[in-house]
Amino acid sequence: MTEENTQVEKSHAHGYGHYIIIWFALLILTGLTVAVAGLNFGNLTIITALAIAGLKSFFVLKVFMHLENEGKLFTLFVYISIMFLVITLALLFADYSFLQGR
Amino acid sequence: MSSTTSDVNVSYLDYKGKHSGLLGWITSVDHKRIAILYLVSMLVFFSVGVTFGFLMRLELIAPGKTIMEPQTYNAIFTLHGLIMIFLFIIPGLPAVFGNFFLPIMVGAPDVAFPRLNLFSWYLFIIGGLLAIASIFMPGGAPDTGWTFYIPYSIRTTTNVIPALFGAVLLGFSSILTGINFVVTVHRLRAKGMTFWKMPLFVWSTYATAWIQVLVTPIIGITLLMVIVERTLGVGMFDPALGGDPVLFQHLFWIYSHPAVYIMIIPAMGVISEVIPVFAQRTIFGYKFVAGSSIAIAFLGSLVWAHHMFTAGMSNTAMIIFSALTFMVSIPSAIKVFNWVATLYKGSIRTEPPLLFALGFIFLFAIGGFTGLIPGALSVNLNIHDTSFIVGHFHYVMFGGTGFGIFAAMHYWWPKMFGRMYNRTAAKTGFWVLFTGFNLLYFPMFIMGWLGMPRRYYDYLPEFHIYHLISTVGSWILITGLTILFTNLIHALRKGEKVTERNYWNGETLEWITPTPPYVFNFDKEPVVEAGPYEYKRNDVLEPALEEEKA
Numbered sequence: 001m002t003e004e005n006t007q008v009e010k011s012h013a014h015g016y017g018h019y020i021i022i023w024f025a026l027l028i029l030t031g032l033t034v035a036v037a038g039l040n041f042g043n044l045t046i047i048t049a050l051a052i053a054g055l056k057s058f059f060v061l062k063v064f065m066h067l068e069n070e071g072k073l074f075t076l077f078v079y080i081s082i083m084f085l086v087i088t089l090a091l092l093f094a095d096y097s098f099l100q101g102r
Numbered sequence: 103m104s105s106t107t108s109d110v111n112v113s114y115l116d117y118k119g120k121h122s123g124l125l126g127w128i129t130s131v132d133h134k135r136i137a138i139l140y141l142v143s144m145l146v147f148f149s150v151g152v153t154f155g156f157l158m159r160l161e162l163i164a165p166g167k168t169i170m171e172p173q174t175y176n177a178i179f180t181l182h183g184l185i186m187i188f189l190f191i192i193p194g195l196p197a198v199f200g201n202f203f204l205p206i207m208v209g210a211p212d213v214a215f216p217r218l219n220l221f222s223w224y225l226f227i228i229g230g231l232l233a234i235a236s237i238f239m240p241g242g243a244p245d246t247g248w249t250f251y252i253p254y255s256i257r258t259t260t261n262v263i264p265a266l267f268g269a270v271l272l273g274f275s276s277i278l279t280g281i282n283f284v285v286t287v288h289r290l291r292a293k294g295m296t297f298w299k300m301p302l303f304v305w306s307t308y309a310t311a312w313i314q315v316l317v318t319p320i321i322g323i324t325l326l327m328v329i330v331e332r333t334l335g336v337g338m339f340d341p342a343l344g345g346d347p348v349l350f351q352h353l354f355w356i357y358s359h360p361a362v363y364i365m366i367i368p369a370m371g372v373i374s375e376v377i378p379v380f381a382q383r384t385i386f387g388y389k390f391v392a393g394s395s396i397a398i399a400f401l402g403s404l405v406w407a408h409h410m411f412t413a414g415m416s417n418t419a420m421i422i423f424s425a426l427t428f429m430v431s432i433p434s435a436i437k438v439f440n441w442v443a444t445l446y447k448g449s450i451r452t453e454p455p456l457l458f459a460l461g462f463i464f465l466f467a468i469g470g471f472t473g474l475i476p477g478a479l480s481v482n483l484n485i486h487d488t489s490f491i492v493g494h495f496h497y498v499m500f501g502g503t504g505f506g507i508f509a510a511m512h513y514w515w516p517k518m519f520g521r522m523y524n525r526t527a528a529k530t531g532f533w534v535l536f537t538g539f540n541l542l543y544f545p546m547f548i549m550g551w552l553g554m555p556r557r558y559y560d561y562l563p564e565f566h567i568y569h570l571i572s573t574v575g576s577w578i579l580i581t582g583l584t585i586l587f588t589n590l591i592h593a594l595r596k597g598e599k600v601t602e603r604n605y606w607n608g609e610t611l612e613w614i615t616p617t618p619p620y621v622f623n624f625d626k627e628p629v630v631e632a633g634p635y636e637y638k639r640n641d642v643l644e645p646a647l648e649e650e651k652a
Contacts (some may be wrong), residue, residue, distance in 0.1 A: 073288065084316050084403070091404060091422065092352055098416035 022063045029056050043097050050089065110621040113520065117621045131216035132621060137202035138518070139223050140193055145587075147189035147230055152580065154182035159542070159576040162569045165561055172559040176245035177260070179557060181237065183248030184265060188272045189230045191499055192361060194507045195368035196314070197226070197279055200307040202518060204283055206612045207301045209292025209630065211622035214285035222278040229271030236261040236268070247557060249354060250325070252339040252347040256332055263332060266325045273322040273357075276364070280314030283307055292611070294630035298389065301610040301634040305392040306371025309399040313360045313367075317403060321357030324350065348413050355406035363402035365499060366466075367395055369506025370437055373459045376513050377441050379608045380456035381448025384635045387440040394433035401430045411482045420479055427477035434470055438463060453606070454528035458509035461536050465501025469494060472547060487557075490550025496543045508532075508586065515590060516605060520618040521597030527589040535582025541575025610634045 237243040244265045246255040337343025339350040407423040472494040545568035604613035
């Protein structure tokens with residue numbers, strides 16, 4: 001119980017200002033997603049969109065979902081899952097990026 | 103927990119909880135009872151799947167119509183695949199034997215989330231019943247094949263949506279079981295049980311649980327997208343609506359190929375338990391066998407597109423996926439070599455579990471090698487969608503996982519129920535099954551190589567002899583299954599009573615629990631001081647077993 005209380009205290013240690021800054025950052029990144037959607041970067045279009053979405057997810061995971069306050073093992077598992085997702089997407093785009101005519 | 107020690111120091115089969123009878127079972131959160139619930143439901147679904155397989159083979163005994171119409175045949179092979187994959191092979195080892203033995207083998211009283219465990223079973227049952235109910239709903243049984251390929255699954259008027267939704271629920275059940283196992287392994291291991299002292303069945307179930315957690319959500323969302331496309335006409339996959347059908351294939355196989363490893367890795371874990379016990383030797387290369395489970399889980403999750411070499415992928419992708427496919431064979435071969443090396447100079451006892459384990463190695467080797475053949479791009483173009491592929495995956499899934507499940511049943515049945523089956527009948531059943539299996543599936547390699555397409559209702563006369571042999575093989579195989587299951591079920595009431603804790607002379611923690619195990623598994627919390635296969639050196643088992651004798 002004591003450990004849980006400590007975790008809760010740690011999670012609110014930043015104060016609400018911290019959350020509001022991250023929220024603004026997420027809004028700006030959403031705006032950026034919309035802005036770059038109209039630009040043609042060729043093969044980099046999807047990578048750009050995914051990179052912005054990835055950065056947003058990182059903020060959400062780290063701050064709003066309190067990953068920054070979790071133990072090392074838990075954090076490691078989340079990063080393993082993300083790495084797996086990245087490899088899967090990379091392999092998927094090994095098809096779409098080199099495709100001609102479909 | 104209000105129960106006293108004496109209340110719970112009874113067999114989990116005899117425990118009188120809040121409810122009795124059937125209600126006592128379907129509301130129990132005891133991992134062993136939930137495992138039995140899975141076992142019973144899985145065997146019911148398996149018998150339905152076998153019946154469909156039998157009917158398919160009977161239809162194919164001669165060219166032209168034999169016993170059913172083409173549409174019925176399409177529905178039957180779809181449901182045969184759906185039931186066997188989602189309701190028998192995937193849950194067979196993790197949900198039944200993983201649930202029963204993983205907590206015991208790590209020295210825990212239960213899984214980490216017992217209620218979630220029971221909820222998983224309910225999802226499994228609802229999903230399974232929904233898939234089967236699709237046969238009887240107006241519109242007819244789905245006829246898409248278990249792969250639900252687009253665009254046909256968008257356009258067919260049969261009951262695709264209930265079957266898809268059933269598969270989504272089954273996926274959720276699988277994810278929850280996976281989460282439970284990962285947390286159990288990390289949080290509930292007994293004192294002294296480090297990762298390198300975990301039994302290999304635990305390692306394999308742990309690796310499988312990771313695949314379940316990581317890839318199953320992808321199939322869930324993909325199948326939901328198909329439902330949305332069918333109902334709302336959103337163009338994600340259907341080319342007529344601007345979608346990409348190959349994207350569906352990618353998303354489908356991102357789950358469904360690793361699902362093959364969800365099926366086979368726990369079976370490899372069972373074989374890794376059985377072989378040292380019946381050779382009475384420490385397993386050869388423990389760390390390599392354990393590590394290869396993780397390597398198979400990881401690499402096996404990255405080879406999905408070898409199912410799509412004829413779908414119109416880029417050449418770059420095809421070369422990458424072909425190379426990755428060949429790489430998976432390395433950790434698989436590590437396991438096989440280590441099992442065989444373990445048998446070398448062992449004190450071998452050819453009890454039924456070992457026969458099934460040896461059957462597994464033989465059949466899995468054939469299944470594995472015939473998987474490398476279509477892994478090569480040039481050959482794949484010729485044998486894709488032929489019965490060669492059907493032969494290959496039945497050797498892996500049934501010859502591998504199926505025989506692994508039967509090995510597990512014969513290895514742990516007396517521990518689970520406190521009754522020994524007739525060993526002579528079990529051995530007879532094995533040989534009949536093994537003969538029928540090879541007669542049924544081996545001709546598929548030959549006719550597939552000669553050009554017999556899979557899923558065809560009719561065929562040219564030149565393929566008749568192979569289909570005939572295959573159908574006769576199915577009768578022998580079913581005879582073998584009947585012998586095995588009659589023997590096991592008969593043993594539940596009439597089998598010789600087993601109270602000895604360590605009747606196979608194993609070295610893992612399930613052998614210090616009473617037979618059948620107590621409600622919370624152990625008389626007292628175990629402390630592990632040696633590895634799981636260190637014969638004559640394990641300090642855990644001997645004091646506990648000597649105490650029992652005294």
